[in-house]
Structure formats: C-alpha cells, structure tokens
Amino acid sequence: AADRAQLAAKINHVNPEVVLLGLVDGDRLALPWEVNPKTEECRKLLDKSDFCRKIQNAEKEEFVNKNFIRAAALYRQVMEAAQDQVQRSYARLLLARALDKSGSRSESLSHYRLLLALPSGITDEYAIPLSFYAAGRLLDAGKSFREVAVWIRAELEAGRWFSPAESYMLLELAEKLADDTREKSAQDTSRVCQRLIQEHIKRLEQALALQRDF
Secondary structure: OOOHHHHHHHOOOOOOOOOOOOEEEOOEEEOHHHOOHHHHHHHHHHOOHHHHHHHHHHHHHHHHOOOHHHHHHHHHHHHHHOOOHHHHHHHHHHHHHHHHHHOOHHHHHHHHHHHHOOOOOOEOOOOOEHHHHHHHHHHHOOOOHHHHHHHHHHHHHOOOOOOHHHHHHHHHHHHHHHHHOOOHHHHHHHHHHHHHHHHHHHHHHHHHHHHHHO
C-alpha cells in the first residue's frame, strides 16, 4: 500500500491463504481491528459538543433524577433531530434503555430489533458495534432467540477480525443463547457459533502474541 490510509482500507482483506494483515507503525505492529477509519469516524461524530450536551441532559434525567419517561422523551428528540446514522442509532440505543426502565418494554424491544439490523461499522466510543448491545438486551428479555442466532452466525461469516472485546462479547452471547433458548434451530446455531468464536479467539490470541513479540 502506498500510504497508511490505503492500507487501512485493505487491512480486512479476506483470502483463505492469508492469516493476518497488519500495519507496521514505527516499531509497533498494528492489528486489523486497531486500524479502522470507520471507528475513528464514529468517535468523532459521538464527540460533537452539541450532541454530547443533549445526551448528557437526557442521562441526567435517567441516572440522577430517575425520571425515565422524561429521559426517554429527550433521547427521542435527539434521535429524531440527528442528521447522521451513527448519532441517530446511538440515541436509539439509549432511548431503548430508558423505555425499558419506564415500563414500555414492547416499544423498547422494537428499538433493539432495529438496532440488531445495523451494520457492524456503527459503533460506540469504545468501538463496540451497537448491534452487539441490542443482541444482549433481546436475550436478557427472553426474546428473538432465532433472530439473534441468525445475527451471530452472519457476524461470524462476515470474514472480519473482531477486537478482543467484541470476540468475548460474541462468545458470551452465543453461550447465553444456548443456555436460554428451547428452540432447537437456535440451539444448534449457537453451538456452531461457539465453536467458530473459540477458533477466532485462538487466532486472535496468536495475533496478540505476535504483536507483543514484534
């Protein structure tokens, strides 16, 4: 690649003969999930001052005043006013949480189902896809087992590297799905997913060891 940006765009290249693509950054090996321009773009959008101020006002109602109905109303305003999908989706995630606390469980779950369908490139400030949180909330509610099973399988078949945090979250979700669901198809899918995630974690740990020894 001619420059860092060009390599960053290609670092998730998938080929059965290629195990790992990394970027040599000075004397350090940067691993694929660390070189993701989409993650940095999400952080910048979520860090915008006006958006942060509105989110903080809503969080004050939710966590300090325990006024979940008011918090939900403020999150909804932020979501509806947002001009970008990242900000709109993040506000939707917080809206779903506040709605659940206010007792509006059905509406909350409908928002989580919408979030589950988001592409993995829409993340929070910690580079965790918002869909990961939605999957966890749906399982906690005892809902959408089949949809979550299909989602986990699709994530694993996308052919991208997961960060350590994403990997262990996926494993936890697959294990919870296997423990909680009585749907045979979802159980079978979850067992396959557990095996695939464990294989991915093994490769991830090898990549981290290579990075430490670089």
